[in-house]
Amino acid sequence: MPRVLRPRAKGLALLAAAVLAAAPAGAQPRAPHLRPAETSDEGGIWALSEKAELAARQSAERNRDPALNAYVAGIIAKLAPEYQGDIRVYVMDRPFFNAQMAANGYGEVWSSVLLRAQSEDELAYVLGHEIGHFSENHSIESYRSLKARLGATMVLQAVVTVAAAGAAVNAGSAQGATDIMRAASAVSDLIYLGQLAAYFGYSRENESEADALGFKRAVAAGYDPAAGAAIWRSLMAETEASSFKRVREQQARPNVFNTHPLSVERVKALDDMAAKSPVKASTSDRKAYRAMIRPHLAVWLKDDLRRRDYGQSLVLIDRLSTQGEDLGVLTFYRAEAYRQRRGEGDLELARKAYAEAGAHADAPIAAWRCLGDLSLQAGDRAAAKTAYETYLARAPQAQDRWLVEASLKKLSEGSAT
Incomplete structure (x- = not known):
């Protein structure tokens, strides 16, 4: 009333x-x-x-x-x-x-x-x-x-x-x-x-x-x-x-x-x-535009994931991937989105995406470290060993080298027993 x-x-x-x-x-x-x-x-x-x-x-x-x-x-x-x-x-x-x-x-x-x-x-x-x-x-x-x-x-x-x-x-x-x-x-x-x-x-x-x-x-x-x-x-x-x-x-x-x-x-x-x-x-020219932003692509994608709206970030990455360029960087950050979201099945999706990123020349070196960690977590010791070894070969001066070497040592000891 x-x-x-x-x-x-x-x-x-x-x-x-x-x-x-x-x-x-x-x-x-x-x-x-x-x-x-x-x-x-x-x-x-x-x-x-x-x-x-x-x-x-x-x-x-x-x-x-x-x-x-x-x-x-x-x-x-x-x-x-x-x-x-x-x-x-x-x-x-x-x-x-x-x-x-x-x-x-x-x-x-x-x-x-x-x-x-x-x-x-x-x-x-x-x-x-x-x-x-x-x-x-x-x-x-x-x-x-x-x-x-x-x-x-x-x-x-x-x-x-x-x-x-x-x-x-x-x-x-x-x-x-x-x-x-x-x-x-x-x-x-x-x-x-x-x-x-x-x-x-x-x-x-x-x-x-x-x-x-x-x-x-x-x-x-x-x-x-x-x-x-x-x-x-x-x-x-x-x-x-x-x-x-x-x-x-x-x-x-x-x-x-x-x-x-x-x-x-x-x-x-x-x-x-x-x-x-x-x-x-x-x-x-779309390729000329991508060339202009390419030096900042990784930093901007990393910042975008900090918003924790992984649904939006994944749609963005899919859209950026349609040009067929920068697929190593883009696939790596797709894997990062899955890994950080940690929904049902996301860690396995992340592992596959890290491996896919590694097939491209522009993949960040961290892809192999992350692939090793998730493979080890999934129980795939052989894949973890290969990923860690690739990481150390590509980043011999990595600050976390000692941690990766320790993981490799445990993998070797586990294989020996």
Whole structure:
């Protein structure tokens, strides 16, 4: 049964609805090479962004590979030639899919994005999306929106509290006063949650706009129109395979506090744009893209496993393997995922994967050590001995050599008895 509000509460609810409907005006598109006045809203945000940029430059997580950073900068130059010198994007070695850009042009792209993109086209779409946020001043729009809404919220909540207190004093009974204060609390909560919902909804509009602007920039630079939807489909496949139920269900549970559009809606919008695009082919080379990230592949995969979402990591490794390259590294980390997950049958899957990795020239040397350990655990002494001996032959200076030699000695003694 719906709660019946007293006349005073009804009036406050109507006032709340009026405030929630009020939205701040958006900022104008950004002109190149301009710096805001220090006393302006944007000037204050720039000051904070510059501090964050300094921290990023000095961070131990910053990837300092000159070739990789030059490659990312080159994509930015293709996508936003008018903002040359305005945008600076840092590659950060972090195992989560994220890219961001601040009001002053400082941006980050995390290694998980580069690991999951299968081509320069897909990476260009992600970077184009962030440039869309930058060009349309979305950060300053969001700041002003939140500032205006929270300001109105605090004022309105104060009005609700004062009015309710006055009504409670004049109430005919203690119970009546309590009812009034509870009603006031409910309305106050409604105002606050409504303001937050309106703010996050506003952000979703910005995300959709950034998608469209990034798409337009990517296509203008000659990138594949299908790349934007492709990378989101890959992420959706990973989400569906997640080891965690809450992750698997997240894209099927829309709520007012989701800042990004639902993946299915996003993919459909991008597919619709691609269908209307005059550009139909990619200008980038997938092998060239893989060559660029290859020096970091092992480190990034190791970091990805630290998230302990082995379902997602295995789908990622399968996708990376479709090009038929880096199979030693990829199969080794598939084995690592099985070994660390330790589900039913996983250790045997890991043992087979380590052995498969060893058949490729690029397999990490640790594959033979791990194969020896799991073979010994499985009771396959001959396979363990062969794996350990191969490991020592390939890594004569290994720090754990003494441990492996001790294991070999026990295997030999066991064979003798």
